Amino acid sequence: MKSIDFLKLEKVEKRCLNSVIRRLQKIKDNCLSGDDSGLSNVWNEICVQKQKERSFFYESYIDLIELTVEDVVNDLNRDELTLLWFETESGQEWSCDNPGVKKPPFIDMSSIGKYICGKVLAEANDYQNKEIRDFCE
Numbered sequence: 001m002k003s004i005d006f007l008k009l010e011k012v013e014k015r016c017l018n019s020v021i022r023r024l025q026k027i028k029d030n031c032l033s034g035d036d037s038g039l040s041n042v043w044n045e046i047c048v049q050k051q052k053e054r055s056f057f058y059e060s061y062i063d064l065i066e067l068t069v070e071d072v073v074n075d076l077n078r079d080e081l082t083l084l085w086f087e088t089e090s091g092q093e094w095s096c097d098n099p100g101v102k103k104p105p106f107i108d109m110s111s112i113g114k115y116i117c118g119k120v121l122a123e124a125n126d127y128q129n130k131e132i133r134d135f136c137e
Contacts, residue, residue: 009087012080016116017123019072020065027064037135043124044131050124052136062117069116073109084112 024043031037031045039045046061073081082104085091088111094104 005083009083012076012083013119016072017119020068020116020120021123023068024064039131039135044129047124047127047132048135050121051132065117065120066113069113069120073112073116081107081112084115088112088115
């Protein structure tokens with residue numbers, strides 16, 4: 001049973017991560033790095049911020065990631081939210097305090113948002129494409 005839950009969790013995490021990245025890649029008009037940067041979308045700008053140097057606008061990128069994650073997480077169903085929440089610190093604490101209870105009476109959405117934001121930022125730290133490589137050289 002645990003391996004099935006792990007596989008479901010992995011699928012939900014990946015779907016969330018890919019959805020956030022796709023949404024950020026679609027934002028092309030509001031890039032903060034300037035027209036001469038060679039970066040064509042906000043996702044590439046975020047990756048450069050994580051991999052090379054943080055600009056004055058770094059917190060604006062974080063705010064945008066958080067808003068995008070919130071939209072993606074709000075589209076999940078209760079079972080998917082529960083899987084993600086049990087991976088957060090608050091979900092693990094609740095689970096330890098309530099052994100055997102598989103359906104919590106509440107889910108801390110902010111914890112899930114922080115959890116997914118962490119996944120997005122970790123991916124941004126490793127993500128590569130030609131634009132990002134050229135900028136970072």
